[in-house]
Amino acid sequence: MNKPKQISKRKEIPEKYKWKLEKMYEQDELWEKDILYIKEKVKEVVKYIGKLGDSSQNLFESLQLQDEISLKLENVFVYARMRKDEDNTVSKYQAMTDKAQGLAVEVQSTLSFMIPEITSIPEEKIRTFLNENEDLKVYTFYLEEILRQKEHILSKEEEQILAQMGELAAAPQSIFGMINNADIKFPTIKDENGEEIEVTKGRYVKFLESSDRRVRKDAFKALYSAYEKQKNTIGSTLNYSVKKDAFYARIRKYPSALHASLDTDHIPVEVYDHLIEAVEEHLDTMYKYVALRKKALGVEKLHMYDLYTPIVKEVDIKVPYEEAKEKVKEGLKPLGDDYIEILEKGFNEGWIDVYENEGKTSGAYSFGTYTSPPYVLLNHQDTVHDLFTIAHEMGHSLHSYYSHENQPYVYGGYTIFVAEVASTVNEALLMEHLLKNSKDPNTKMYLMNHYLEQFRGTVYRQTMFAKFEKIIHEKAEKGEALTPEDLCEIYMDLNKKYYGPDVVIDDEIKMEWARIPHFYNAYYVYKYATGYSAAISLSQKILKEGKSAVENYLNFLKSGGSDYPINLLKGAGVDMTTTEPIHHALKVFEKLVDEMENMLS
Structure with missing residues (x-):
């Protein structure tokens, strides 16, 4: 079934493409x-x-x-x-x-x-x-x-x-939400067709992906000019959010807000420090990728607003849902017959609500209960992105399926620290399969660009955020001032460190901290980087070691919340108390950069 020209009413969607609630x-x-x-x-x-x-x-x-x-x-x-x-x-x-x-x-x-x-x-x-x-x-x-x-x-x-x-205590987050979602007003810019259009948070990423550099630059400057005008208010809001974190940690007898936040999942503080340490040891690979991006885009100077536009022109690949299911099955075959059998059960027994219809919630998710199937909501549009979304959401669903089948109700769930591991393992295995079997160089480079950007956005960028959080909390805990100017200076220095000499660190980027809602949920963003690193490391083990690695991984999926997440991941084959999984994952990134460089030369 191809994407309909107009959004269908729900009754017009064939029953086989609806979940069976x-x-x-x-x-x-x-x-x-x-x-x-x-x-x-x-x-x-x-x-x-x-x-x-x-x-x-x-x-x-x-x-x-x-x-x-x-x-x-x-x-x-x-x-x-x-x-x-x-x-x-x-x-x-x-x-x-x-x-x-x-x-x-x-x-x-x-x-x-x-x-x-x-x-x-x-x-x-x-x-x-x-x-x-x-x-x-x-x-x-x-x-x-x-x-x-x-x-x-x-x-x-x-x-x-x-x-x-x-x-x-919730006031800083609430106030930021009102500023960021209701009060802030963004300027208009001219789009690719010369039409005046308001920059919004939703449109901003699309503008940064534009092939028109003027549009990218105008959107970048417009967005941050709006945050610059709110600098003092947002700076004060974040300052009091950090003070609140420090207060609760102190009152609950923790050495720091970092200790308090990580203790929820019983994560040693070393895990946080090791993440930053390991990623910063691989900054040379990020610099190499930035230089490659500069060369591929053919610009004399690479700016911060050039970091999101694809370096490979989008390949027009259509992946209808039925074909996408087969590709996902092929990509996940390394996980063994049992996994594929359950995957097919999900595809064939009404777990998935596939197509968009009028009034349907947008996006995608995996949802369900201990006694229900682990349902998946999609809005499939036949794109490569939607192909990976199927693999991602079914990763969540099979994690839930295995957990529910093998654990009592009290341990049937799993924590946020490991929640993205199964979904990312699926995406990584599918990506490796597609790269291995791609005959068209443009398609292969397009896929590699997609993969490289996931590393940049999920490992490097989230770790930079994590470093920023650590610095500002430590300053507050020492009783030091945290002015908007301090926040801008700290953030600017981190961008210079993480992106290196081949990119112009535009002055506007110093305000990026002001638009990140996750900073009001202390020490949360690091989980994106650790989860992604663990998943990449596990997917490589599965591909290289075969049966024994698969068995360990499936036991992890079956474990639900029956132990602390660090112990569960150790059982799967990755020890997040060491830097090894992060080094392992970033070696994959390095290999991809080298391969892309060869293909573009």
Whole structure:
């Protein structure tokens, strides 16, 4: 089926290209029954309040009840949300989603006593409970994780005060969101056709990808001129966000905000430092890529606004959905017959909602619950990008499938630190397959350009962001000032360091920090770089070592959240406490740069 000329109504899409949500609820009336069931079950929670430490059976029953309610609630919310995503104009599913969200708040409020109450039980008593109650043993890791963080949990009264400060603590992020999404106004520029058009955040990337250098330059200058006008306000907002991070770390008895942020996933601080250290050891390869870009574009001076335009003219490759499925299957064959069998199950049994229709949510995602198929929403348009999107989202879905099939509900999910590994492994394997089998030099160079840009954007750029976060937090923790001028100077110096001598570091780039929303979620961006590096390293192991590497990788997919993410990745074959996986991944980048250089010479 080719992309329709006009967006179809949902009823016009063939059934075989729609997901089968009936596997969750055959009728909406059954969804309503689960709503009532949850409300009744929540009433049972009250009998355990203040009594979790009375016996191992009480503790076990309360955890079981929590899981039962949470699982039902997931089904209720996910079903309503995905029905709404099919067509956002259907008021029935808007109302169902709102109802599910309201119920979620009610449930979370009722269950909120559990972790504080568990932490109040003496550790020895919990260990006695685990030894005497065989049924409770499934919760061993869950309980140990709560106990591990016990020293950072304050008294009940202090926790209540901190909870009441939640809205105030969220203020910097909220204020930045209002500035960045509502108040900031961008100038207009002339597009490729000479028409006046406003620069928006959504259009900006498209402008930077333009083959017209004048458009790229004008968009770059226009965007940052708007942020320059907001420099003092945004600088103050980010400054207080960083101070807030430092305050919470201090109050919870962590050495720094970095320690506090990483402790959520029990990630050693060395992982963060090793990432920066390893990437900076490979800056010469980035400089080489920048020089190659300068040569390929044929410019006397390469500017910051030249970094996103493709260095290979776009190849007109159409990949219809049915063909795309076959290409994905071929690319993922190194993962073995079992993986391909489950992949085909997903393709053939209604996991995927394929085509765009009126009112459908844009983009792509993998979603589902412990007892449902791991569904995938697509808006397939027959492009190479959409081909990789299928591989990416099915990576998430098969990770969920393996986790749900092999873990109890309490460990059926997985953390953000490892969430992008399976999706990126799939993309990397597909890319290697396509490069190996590409006969047309232009197509091959186009694919390589795509791959190189992923490395630049996900490993190098996100690591530069991570270094910026570390510098500004350390300054705040030492009590040093963090003025807008300081932020600009730090950011400018990092760009000079990370991009090297072959690019003009335009003055406007000093303001880029002011438009990055992730900086209001402390120490988050590094996970993009570590996840990508781990995935590239694992994909290379799978291709080179075969069966043993595949077995280790599939065991990782089956492990869900049953251990700390660092341990799970070690089992898969990458030790993120060392620099080896990052070096390994960036050697792939170096090889690609060399190959591209040979092809362009």
